[in-house]
Amino acid sequence: MQKEKDNWYASWFNTPYYHILYKDRNHREAALFMNALTNYLNLKKGDTILDLACGRGRHAKYLYKQGFNVTGIDLSEESIEYAKQYEKPGLHFEVHDMCLPYPQRFDAVFNLFTSFGYFENEIDNLRTVKAIKAELKSGAYGVIDFLNSELAVKNLIPSEKKKIGDIVFYIEKYVEDGYIIKNIRFTDDETDYHYVEKVRALTLQDFEFYFKEAGITLKNVFGNYRLNSFNQNTSERLILIFN
Structure with a gap:
């Protein structure tokens, strides 16, 4: 586990x-x-x-x-x-x-x-x-x-970028295996970073x-x-x- x-x-x-x-x-x-x-x-x-x-x-x-x-x-x-x-x-x-x-x-x-x-x-x-x-x-x-989740999936923005201070965050969103997934990539102090957010697309029925x-x-x-x-x-x- x-x-x-x-x-x-x-x-x-x-x-x-x-x-x-x-x-x-x-x-x-x-x-x-x-x-x-x-x-x-x-x-x-x-x-x-x-x-x-x-x-x-x-x-x-x-x-x-x-x-x-x-x-x-x-x-x-x-x-x-x-x-x-x-x-x-x-x-x-x-x-x-x-x-x-x-x-x-x-x-x-x-x-x-x-x-x-x-x-x-x-x-x-x-x-x-x-x-x-x-x-x-x-x-x-x-x-x-x-x-x-139903509205979130419907209105999903596949990609966007956000500049906050000196950091530019590149964000990719998609649905896979029942999860809403967000890939987050950015560079800070010459180091590349990649993180993932993964939330199950639960409904009221769930x-x-x-x-x-x-x-x-x-x-x-x-x-x-x-x-x-x-x-x-x-x-x-x-x-x-x-x-």
Whole structure:
């Protein structure tokens, strides 16, 4: 069985280049999403939230500022090392594999920004859903914020380049064996780099299967960060609320 540290996400997410490429993510949009989500779930200040695959803690830090008690976990040691500089009572970060239940139960578990479907082994997707169930207090809700893969495949841009600072990223996208694959090539300091992002093109029906197998109830499905209803033909996101 392939070790986690050998997988594409373990190596790519641990590089500074991942954060350079995605440094312009919309923080205002993320804040509006967190506000809409916590209001919808009727979460109160002091409630506990697990930010699953938290990266450098962008969402976790915002949720903490809104008064929640937040734990962020991620497989990337580099990302967690960076996030730990912001730790304080009520905001904690730890390296942890999201396939395995974290040893604490929470008022909500959030898996945000398409941080799912990375695994080579299909069973690991189900293991992660079961782990989320184990991390929820009785009556609490889990949230998976995934891309709408059907629209993403339809609107796929085969190639593009992005210049960020002194680095030009050449990006190639295609679908293969049920995965949306992104090849990322660039040169920095006269060294050539090549990384791959690989996300399974999961649909609502795939998640419904996981939830059934895990004994989870799907409560609602939204299609964007304003929590409008999901439409598989037009929605950018697939946001699942379950318990």
